Structures are given as structure tokens and as C-alpha cells.
Amino acid sequence: KVTRKEKENKRTGLRGDINSKCRICDDDMIPGKSSSLSCGHNFCNDCLRMRLESQLKMGPSCITATCPEQECNVIFPYSVAKRILHPQLFEKYRNYVTQSFVKMKKELCWCPGVNCVWISKRVGISTDVNCRCGSKYCFLCGRPCHSPCTCSLVERWELRLNEDNAARDWLIANSKPCPKCKAHIQKNQGCNHMTCSQCKHEFCWICLGNWSDHGSQTGGFYNCNRPQKSQGANDLDKAKERLEYFTHYHDRYQEHNKSMKFAENQMAEIQSKIRQFMQLRHCEERFAEFVKEGVILLIDCRRVLKWTYVLGYYMEKGERKKLFEFLQQDLEKNTERLSEHTEKKVDAINRDEMLNYIALTRNYLRNLIDGMSEVQGKIRAAD
Ligand SMILES: [Zn+2]
Ligand SMILES: [Zn+2]
Ligand SMILES: [Zn+2]
Ligand SMILES: [Zn+2]
Ligand SMILES: [Zn+2]
Ligand SMILES: [Zn+2]
Incomplete structure (x- = not known):
């Protein structure tokens, strides 16, 4: 019994379908004897090997060999080449790759664009590359263009963005909603007598009760008899300032x-x-x-x-x-x-x-x- 999904997979050759056939010889895919490329196209290893061996005869250009499927631009993966080629031939392939990589590294790089096979050349001091496919990316790190920031600053910023969430959480944990208007109020003094900056409601930081109810029954006007945790008011100020910046x-x-x-x-x-x-x-x-x-x-x-x-x-x-x-x-x-x-x-x-x-x-x-x-x-x- 073949389900609709399996039929669909057979047609498109999507990965994960062990029943699909090699797109060259139409043989069944056998685990260990066939490969799926990242584009989703399946082939038996024998067909892939023949294809890659003929490319190898053409010299260094073999490293830009693509998926055998017509009009598929996905570059033949190094890992698959390693798996299917005879060790001696793989050594040859590997040498081509390293040679070209060394040569490429200084002034050439692969476009990170989806399905793009262009290699771009660096021009001048700018690290921005405009690829023929329309994508604009950084020559050094492959991220989308980020002038005038250096790659390392972008990296720091990305980390900072993650950290920002943690900082916000911490501040929220150290603030309380005003009992009347629910605005977030941060305690920046030792005193528990709080006045909401939004609605001017006066309340007690410890019990959130009305300040006017405080007095002798709470252990003194500026005290609350509920136990008080020590507050790192200074840390809070610093964190707040840092977050505002x-x-x-x-x-x-x-x-x-x-x-x-x-x-x-x-x-x-x-x-x-x-x-x-x-x-x-x-x-x-x-x-x-x-x-x-x-x-x-x-x-x-x-x-x-x-x-x-x-x-x-x-x-x-x-x-x-x-x-x-x-x-x-x-x-x-x-x-x-x-x-x-x-x-x-x-x-x-x-x-x-x-x-x-x-x-x-x-x-x-x-x-x-x-x-x-x-x-x-x-x-x-x-x-
Ligand atoms: Zn085949
Ligand atoms: Zn493909
Ligand atoms: Zn491109
Ligand atoms: Zn960069
Ligand atoms: Zn309020
Ligand atoms: Zn209180």
C-alpha cells in the first residue's frame, strides 16, 4: 500500500524516503549504497561515483561539480565524495579542494546565497561583496553585509542581543508592578515607601499595601514587619543604566x-x-x-x-x-x-x-x- 505522501516523495525525490529510486538509473535506494544530497535528490552511489570520476578527469574544476539532477545547482558535497570515491581518487579530489581553497581564501569566496554557485572576488578594502545572484554579503564571515562594523563587532552584538533578554528578565524580577496601575516600578533606594512614577500611588515595597496603612502595626512608619530581603540597589541602578544605553x-x-x-x-x-x-x-x-x-x-x-x-x-x-x-x-x-x-x-x-x-x-x-x-x-x- 503506497500512501499519497510516499507517492509525492517518489516524485520529488525528497530525503527520508527510503523507497525512492536513483534519479539516474531508477534503481531502488538501498541504505549504505545510495546517497541523498542536501537538495533532496537521491542517487545510488555507483551512479554518483561514475559522475564524479568523469568530472575528476577534467581537473581542478571538478570541485565545482554539482548535483547530477538537471538545473540543480547544489555543489557536490565533500562528505559524499569522500564516501563514494576510491581512496586514491579521493586523495586527488581532496588536493584540488585544498589547492583551490588556499588560492581562493585571499581574494575569492563562495556566495552563501541559497542555491547560488557564484564565486566572488574581493574588491578594494571593503569587505562587502555584491554577488551576481543579488545577495550582498560580507567577504570574510559570509553574513549579510555589515559595514561599517567589523565581523568581530557583529559577533559581539549577536551575543549582546541574547544577553539583553537575560538582562530584561533580571530587571523585571527586581521590579514590582504598582498595585494600582500595574506600571513596573524599580526600587532604587533603601526606603520601602514607594511612590509610583505613573499614578503617584504610595505603597509599601515589601507588602504592596497602601502606605497610609503603615505605622505602629507594621513595626514603625518606615518599616514593614514582613521580612525584608537585602536589596542590591547599586547593582540595580547599574543594570538599569546599562540597559537604557x-x-x-x-x-x-x-x-x-x-x-x-x-x-x-x-x-x-x-x-x-x-x-x-x-x-x-x-x-x-x-x-x-x-x-x-x-x-x-x-x-x-x-x-x-x-x-x-x-x-x-x-x-x-x-x-x-x-x-x-x-x-x-x-x-x-x-x-x-x-x-x-x-x-x-x-x-x-x-x-x-x-x-x-x-x-x-x-x-x-x-x-x-x-x-x-x-x-x-x-x-x-x-x-
Ligand atoms: Zn543509479
Ligand atoms: Zn539536486
Ligand atoms: Zn550569489
Ligand atoms: Zn563579516
Ligand atoms: Zn501606579
Ligand atoms: Zn508593608
């Missing part, structure tokens, strides 16, 4: 990230917008290309601005940081304007004005990246 940068980082996603969504309709513009102005496509150019630049600006807030978070106070914030502000202002222009309806677009903004904004973007990639200023040691 972090939140300032994190909020802006997130806002630009959201705006970036929004700009990326604009790309989905860009071709139809270009066509509309051509019809409206009776012009050729090359006169309408600026519409797309504007959105691409906007995405770049948003991404860079997002990362400037990470760099800003880690930069030590000083002249260098002031200059940086100046450049950041310039880019921010112009990006907002560019954003307004790219969101305009087609009939409201002024081509000259928009081209002007594109040129201007591109300048500010370059100023910031060039200015920051040379000297990053002092980076705080603490996270």
Missing part, C-alpha cells in the same frame, strides 16, 4: 532594520512601477531605471544605518565618535528624504529631483563608509 542603540538598530525590510518589499513592485513611469512619460526604459536605482540605494542606506548603531554602541566617547555621529546624522536625514521620494506615486515623481537626491545620498553613504573603515575609533572593551 543598550536600548537607545538597539531601538534605532531595529527601526532601520524594519525600514530596510520595507524598502526590500518595494523591490517586488519595482518593474511595474518602471513600466508605469515609461507609459506616463512616454520614455525609454533607461530613463525610468532611476526608480529602481533609488530603492536599491535606499536598502543599502538602511542596512548601513542599522549597523552604524551597533558601531555607535561600541564606540568609546570622544572626538572620533562625535565625527561619526555627525556623518550618521547626515546620512540619516538624506535617507529619510530619499525614502519619501521612492514611496511617491508614479505621477508625483520628479525625475531630476530624485536623481539629485540619489547622487547626494550616495555621497553621504560613501563618506560614512570610507570615513569609518579607515579609522574605527576606540572600541569599548565591555559589552
Whole structure:
């Protein structure tokens, strides 16, 4: 009895279906004698071996051999090559891989894009790579572009983001909801007489009762007879201050990230917008290309601005940081304007004005990246 799912798996050759057949010879898949590639295509090892051996005869280019399935771009996995090749042939294959890797490492790298097989070359000092497939990534770490931050700062930031949740939890654990309005109140003095900053309700930190009920029956006006845990008020202040500093940068980082996603969504309709513009102005496509150019630049600006807030978070106070914030502000202002222009309806677009903004904004973007990639200023040691 064959279920619908099994039939479906047979058709698409999805992994995990031991009944599926080799996509070359149509033989049954036998555990240990057949392989599934990460793309989900199944083959018997004999077919894969023949395929890879013929590629090996072509020399070093064999390391870019792909899944035998037509139009599947997944690179032949090293681990499968190791499993199926005769040890002597595998040694040859391995040498090709190491040689090319050493050569590649300095100026070439694989695009991390899904299904992308392009190898990109590093240009200049920037670590940003624009792949032909459209993905933009960091040459050194493979993450999406993160100028003007270095890879190590990005790593620290990622750790910090995780830590932030813990810090918030700790603060919430050390605050109590106002019994009246439920606002989170933090105790920052030794005194148990609390006044809610929101609703001005006066209450006791220990028992959350009305302050006016306190007096002789609670062991004195400024005491509560319930046992009091010692409070690390100082630690609390420090944690709060640290969180506020972090939140300032994190909020802006997130806002630009959201705006970036929004700009990326604009790309989905860009071709139809270009066509509309051509019809409206009776012009050729090359006169309408600026519409797309504007959105691409906007995405770049948003991404860079997002990362400037990470760099800003880690930069030590000083002249260098002031200059940086100046450049950041310039880019921010112009990006907002560019954003307004790219969101305009087609009939409201002024081509000259928009081209002007594109040129201007591109300048500010370059100023910031060039200015920051040379000297990053002092980076705080603490996270
Ligand atoms: Zn086969
Ligand atoms: Zn495949
Ligand atoms: Zn790519
Ligand atoms: Zn990187
Ligand atoms: Zn309150
Ligand atoms: Zn009390």
C-alpha cells in the first residue's frame, strides 16, 4: 500500500524516503549504497561515483561539480565524495579542494546565497561583496553585509542581543508592578515607601499595601514587619543604566532594520512601477531605471544605518565618535528624504529631483563608509 505522501516523495525525490529510486538509473535506494544530497535528490552511489570520476578527469574544476539532477545547482558535497570515491581518487579530489581553497581564501569566496554557485572576488578594502545572484554579503564571515562594523563587532552584538533578554528578565524580577496601575516600578533606594512614577500611588515595597496603612502595626512608619530581603540597589541602578544605553542603540538598530525590510518589499513592485513611469512619460526604459536605482540605494542606506548603531554602541566617547555621529546624522536625514521620494506615486515623481537626491545620498553613504573603515575609533572593551 503506497500512501499519497510516499507517492509525492517518489516524485520529488525528497530525503527520508527510503523507497525512492536513483534519479539516474531508477534503481531502488538501498541504505549504505545510495546517497541523498542536501537538495533532496537521491542517487545510488555507483551512479554518483561514475559522475564524479568523469568530472575528476577534467581537473581542478571538478570541485565545482554539482548535483547530477538537471538545473540543480547544489555543489557536490565533500562528505559524499569522500564516501563514494576510491581512496586514491579521493586523495586527488581532496588536493584540488585544498589547492583551490588556499588560492581562493585571499581574494575569492563562495556566495552563501541559497542555491547560488557564484564565486566572488574581493574588491578594494571593503569587505562587502555584491554577488551576481543579488545577495550582498560580507567577504570574510559570509553574513549579510555589515559595514561599517567589523565581523568581530557583529559577533559581539549577536551575543549582546541574547544577553539583553537575560538582562530584561533580571530587571523585571527586581521590579514590582504598582498595585494600582500595574506600571513596573524599580526600587532604587533603601526606603520601602514607594511612590509610583505613573499614578503617584504610595505603597509599601515589601507588602504592596497602601502606605497610609503603615505605622505602629507594621513595626514603625518606615518599616514593614514582613521580612525584608537585602536589596542590591547599586547593582540595580547599574543594570538599569546599562540597559537604557543598550536600548537607545538597539531601538534605532531595529527601526532601520524594519525600514530596510520595507524598502526590500518595494523591490517586488519595482518593474511595474518602471513600466508605469515609461507609459506616463512616454520614455525609454533607461530613463525610468532611476526608480529602481533609488530603492536599491535606499536598502543599502538602511542596512548601513542599522549597523552604524551597533558601531555607535561600541564606540568609546570622544572626538572620533562625535565625527561619526555627525556623518550618521547626515546620512540619516538624506535617507529619510530619499525614502519619501521612492514611496511617491508614479505621477508625483520628479525625475531630476530624485536623481539629485540619489547622487547626494550616495555621497553621504560613501563618506560614512570610507570615513569609518579607515579609522574605527576606540572600541569599548565591555559589552
Ligand atoms: Zn543509479
Ligand atoms: Zn539536486
Ligand atoms: Zn550569489
Ligand atoms: Zn563579516
Ligand atoms: Zn501606579
Ligand atoms: Zn508593608
